[in-house]
Amino acid sequence: MKNLQFKIVILLVLTLLISGCDTVKRVADNQQLLTKNTLTINNQKVANDTISNLLYQKPNTTIPLPFTSIPLRLYLYNTARPNIDSILNAEYYSQPDKMQRKSRFLSRKQLHKRLESKANFNKWIKRTGEAPVIVDTVLANxxxxxxQNYYKVNGWFNAEADYTVTNEGNKKASIDYNIATGEAYKLDTLYSKIxxxxxxxxxxxxxxxxLLKSGExxxxxxxxxxEDRIVDLMRDNGVYHFSQDYVSFVGDSILGNHKINIETIIEDRLIREEDVSRREKFKVYNVKDVNIYTNNSFKDRNQSITDTTTYDGYNIYSVGKLKYKPRALTNAVFIAPNTIFKDNNRPLTSRKISDLRTFKYPNIDYLENPDTTLTANIYLTPLQKFELEFSTEALQSNIQTIGFSISPSLLIRNVFNAAETLEISGFTSIGASKDNNDINDQFFDINELGINFKLTIPRLFSPFNTEKxxxxxxxxxTSLTAATSSQTNIGLDKQTFTGAFNYKWYPDSKVTNKLDLFNIQFVKNLNTANYFNVYTNSYDSLNDIAQTSGYISSTEDLSIPSGADTFLNLVDSGTYNSILSxxxxxxxxxxxxxxxxxxxDNLxxxxxxxxxxxxxxNLADExxxxxxxxxxxxxxLFSATSKILGLEKNEDGKYEMFNVAFSQYVxxxxxxxxxxxxxxxxxxxxxxxxxIAIPYGNSTNIPFTKSFFAGGANDNRAWSAYSxxxxxxxxSDEFNEANLKVALSAEHRFNLFGPLNGAFFVDAGNIWNVFDDINQEEATFSGLDSLKDIAVGSGFGLRYDFNFFVLRGDIGFKTYDPQYSLGNRWFKDYNFPNAVYNIGINYPF
Incomplete structure (x- = not known):
């Protein structure tokens, strides 16, 4: 009841504040504030973003709220003093006596600084706010x-438009734009003159x-x-000198039937020689020679070519002995000797060479030969063979009071002389845990150590020819990676090994494909006895059950690990079946x-x-x-070879590899x-x-690292991650996970002012267990009826755009919480005390 009263009071206060804001406070008596633009197209009122964006004047920006919107930036602008410099001059600087009295408490320098800060703050408010948009008939015209120009260039040659200003009183007005498009013209006969x-x-x-079709x-x-298509077509079919200057279009509208004929005109090549110019027929050019220069660096600018190699028709030149396998270079070049000139091969070659990470962005030039052929010269500037980097970090978490890490990395280019790159990176860290029970423990009792190798090959590494x-x-x-890490006094203390062999390719500019031919992960837990020290919520629940059962008294606690493990074994054997509920x-x-x-352990x-x-x-596309x-x-693979390799099943009926039951799932x-x-x-x-992840064969559940979780800054923001x-x-578990997940989100993003943006969002989703060994009814997906347990969160957030990244803060409220009984789930904890506050980098989607 108190929460409801508080919400009502807040709502009333906000309503009074908003209603008290005067939008026309800075509007002169002979001016009118633009409140709305209305579009009427062919006698119908429409909301057309394309046409609206053509208008020179738009009403002040507003922030959308449920059932209304407010011009917040206009309100902010109106709070600023319009002529702060004149006001300060009249109130202070022009009154020596007043300045003298004020200087008794502040020095003259401090007083000037204070007045200057006041002026600057006022200017900041005006910059951050938004001046009232005043109706301007010049801009309306x-x-x-x-x-009219927009409609005419899109086929409505007879389009007419006008406007009407409607006075709304209280120095406000709206503008109604009336547009009559008439009938659109369509293409009729298309012909060419080349x-x-x-x-x-x-x-x-x-x-x-x-792209021009009759009837459209x-x-x-x-x-x-x-026009662009024709230019690209010619330059990709050998017409080396072709450009947009040679293409033009002539339209001839047919009187009375709203049709237009289009003639495509392509002229001969224009050649200018001193003061004389002449026309000449275009010719198709072939690329005769392709020369690759591998030492186009500044330090080698005066050096002579000492090594020349011809490979597959390419000429490769080097200062000193050639350090690259010829095939690695020619494989990156799309310009081929004795082929027709294709202009698109130049950017393809530049991108491919840049992707090698062995050379800087290349220079590619064409030289015209007397016999109507071209010579392509490709100049490569090698990057340094070795590149070393270091990064350091200081951190703090719920596990450690303080920690320090260092991460060195070494990049080696052209490892096997075929433009391969090898990255060797490592990390090591030490930290002090928050467990101060043992005074004999050293201060820095947490450590992590790891190393990673990644070899990148700029082609598909395969015994087969995959070019077709x-x-x-x-x-x-192709990428080959191998990594290992070890951690001590962190959770269960893990040793991990990972390895992968994958291919990546791009069928077109929009599509990315990636195939992991194999991906191996091995995780070994070294300190399983520490489980209940890590998962304290589980321990507290078990401890309460042990006290209820009489296994320990109400004043005792289960010892870790022996007491907790012994009690679990007794429960599992059925000893407490008649005692516990x-x-x-x-x-x-x-x-x-x-x-x-x-x-x-996981394999x-x-x-x-x-x-x-x-x-x-592009990145700015919205x-x-x-x-x-x-x-x-x-x-x-392990399952298919288990019998061949003579593997035996363990006591749980699972095959083991390296004494670990391997996981099998889709x-x-x-x-x-x-x-x-x-x-x-x-x-x-x-x-x-x-x-969805379905275990089968050698597994009855999904490894923790491959399961799904819900909640967090990039998921359902009304719940924290894993909750x-x-x-x-x-x-009450610290980490809730399952093998089926559904997630839905919608977000309305809008600008507040400058780089500050706002958003309203609704998130929905949940996780369930399915086709595994979990039998809890509440946690299991049993059909469409389980969708009633989809959780819904809603909220709002702020985003500050730093250009190179966005800092995001969101507040999520539990709108529909499935942990409550049916009929009692909506808005049960919809309040600030139960809200979840998220901080993230960039947008969640």
Whole structure:
């Protein structure tokens, strides 16, 4: 009741504050504040972002709120004094006596600084705020001209527009724009007039790909795109001297039937020689020679070529002995000797050479030969063979009071003389734990140590010829990685080893494919006796059950690990079946199952494939979609060879490799992101995710590292990471995970002022167990009826854009909480005390 009263008071205060703000405070008596633009197109009122963006004047920006919106920046601007310098001069600087009195308490210098700060703060408010948008008929007329031009270049040649200013009283007005488009013109007859026979031949061969189609509406953008298509077509088919200057279009509208004929005109090549110019037929050029210079560095600028190699028709020149295998260089070059000139081969070559990470961005020049051929010269500047970096970090967490780490890395280029790169990185850290019970422990009692090797090969490393399947224009590369790490006095103290062999290639500019031929992970827990010191919530629950059962008194605690493990064994054997309640038995068994699962060693041998289609044009694009899919199979190779290798099953009926039961499962993930641009820095974004991992064969559950969790800054923001689910289970475990996940999110992002942006969001989703050995009904997905346990969170946040990254803060409120009984889940903990505060870098999706 108190919370409800508090909310009502806050709502009333906010309402009074907002209603008390005067939007026309800085509007002169002879001016009017623009409140709204209305578009009427062909006698129908519409909301058309394209046309709205053409208007020179738009109302002040507002922040959307439920059922309303407020011009916050205008309110902020109105709080500033309009002529602060004149005011300070009148109140202070022009009154020597007042300045003298003020100087008794502050020095003259301090007083000047104080007044200067006051002026600067006032200016900051004006800069951060937004001045009132005043109705301006001059700008309205310019908007009319722009609207008419827009319609005319898009086929409505007879479009007319005007506007009406509507006085709303209280120095406010709206503008109604009225547009009559008329009937749009369509393309009718398309023909061409081409002077050079070679150009005409190429044009006619690809005429079916023309972007101008008879019967389609005339649009000037299609004309420009067709011009670009023709230029690219010619330059990729040997017409070396071709450019946009030679292409033009002539339109002839047919009187009365709203049709237009288009003639494509392509002139001969223009050659200027001193004061004389002449026309000449275009010719098709071939690339005769390709020369690759491997020492185009400044220090070698005066050195003579001493090593010349010819490989596959390429000429390779070097100062000193050639340090690269010829095939590695020619494989990165798309310009081939004795082939037709294709202009697109230049950027492809530049990108491929840059991807080698062995040379700087190359210089590529063409020289014209007397026999109508070209010589391509490719100049490579080698990077340093070795590159060493160090990074250090000081950190603090709930495990350690303070810690320090150092991470050196070494990059070695051209390791095997075929442009391979080897990265060797390591990390070591020490820290002081927060466990001060043992005075004999040394201060720095936490340590981690690890090393990682990564070899990148700029092609598909395979005994087979893959060029026809994955050609080099897809920029394929191969990576081999191996890493190991060890940690002491952190959790269960782990030793890990990972290794991977993967391929990556790009079928087009939007698609990325990655295939892990194999990915090995081995995790060994060295200190399983420390389990209940790490998972304290599980220990507290077990301790309460042990006291209830009479195993220990109400004043005693289970010892770790012997007391807790002994009690779990007794419960598992059925000793306390008649003593404990069914709920306590279920809880104790769940604790035991979870302990066994999280303390077991893992051996994973997986193969996976991932596909990503990113339709973004660039990083600034705010109208795009991203779809990604991933499929992973683990344990099948070990399972198939178990009998051949003579492996024996352990007491749980599982085959072991290196004394560890290997994992066997299939896992898939589907993720879709969509952004809609609603105007300047105004975006609606959604994300949908579905993931499932199914154990089979040698496994009855999914390894912890491969399972799903819910909550956190990039998931359902009303719950902290790992705290949500599974299902409707009210779990107190530190890390809740499962093998099925559904996640949905929607977020409206908008600009507040400058680099500060705001957002409202709704997140929904949960995790469940399915097809595994977990039998808890609340945690198990049993069909569509389980979707009633999807948790819903909502909230708002702020984002500060630093250009190179975005600092994000979100507040999430539990809107629908499945841990409560049905009928009592909505807005149960929808308040600030139960909210979750998230800090993140960049947007969650």
């Amino acid at each position: 310019k908007s009319i001209t722009r609207i 002077a050079s026979p070679e150009v005409e031949k190429i044009y006619n061969q690809h005429k079916k790909n023309s 509406q005339y649009r000037i953008s299609k004309i420009y795109s067709e 399947i994955i050609p080099k224009y897809m920029f394929p590369n 069914e709920d306590d038995l279920d809880s104790a068994n769940a604790i035991n199952e979870r302990k066994q699962r999280l303390t077991e 994973i041998f997986a193969t996976n494939f991932s596909y990503t289609k990113d339709r973004r044009d 109208d795009f979609s991203i779809f990604s899919a991933r499929l992973e199979l683990a344990g099948n 896992k898939t993930e589907l993720n879709y992101i969509k952004h809609w641009s609603l105007g300047y820095k105004n975006v609606l974004a959604i994300r949908t995710f579905f993931g 949500l689910g599974p299902g409707s289970l009210n779990s």
